[in-house]
Amino acid sequence: xxxxxxxxxxxLFFFIVFEVLVFYLLSNLVSGMGIDNQYQAENTxxxxxxxxxxxxxxxxxxxxxxxxxxxxVVPSKHRGQLMSxxxxxxxxxxxxxxxxF
Numbered sequence: 001x002x003x004x005x006x007x008x009x010x011x012l013f014f015f016i017v018f019e020v021l022v023f024y025l026l027s028n029l030v031s032g033m034g035i036d037n038q039y040q041a042e043n044t045x046x047x048x049x050x051x052x053x054x055x056x057x058x059x060x061x062x063x064x065x066x067x068x069x070x071x072x073v074v075p076s077k078h079r080g081q082l083m084s085x086x087x088x089x090x091x092x093x094x095x096x097x098x099x100x101f
Contacts (some may be wrong), residue, residue, distance in 0.1 A: 007078065015085055022062045023096050030055050030100070048101065055100060056093065063089050 033051035067086060071079055 008081075011081060011085060015088070018066060019089065019092055019096075022059065023099075026055055026058050026062075026096075027100055029058065051100075052097060055097060059093050059096070063093075 030051050033048075033054065063086065067082065071082060074082075
């Protein structure tokens with residue numbers, strides 16, 4: 001039981017590190033896109049839409065690469081936990097998307 005708790009804590013630590021690194025990497029990559037002042041008369045949604053879609057696609061690509069890497073590295077008895085981390089990452093993507101604007 002204690003081993004399972006420590007494994008979950010290690011997983012949580014690496015998950016948080018992954019999320020923070022991906023957020024800062026992608027926010028730097030898409031920082032030049034979009035319009036900062038959303039309330040201009042001539043503002044259109046297109047530049048911000050491109051920024052959002054680019055962020056989502058790059059984030060999903062990073063998650064897929066991480067899933068493939070982790071599923072090859074971890075022992076088979078821990079692979080069952082992988083999908084719960086993926087679902088948590090997809091929910092975290094919505095929070096990151098709100099923070100990036």
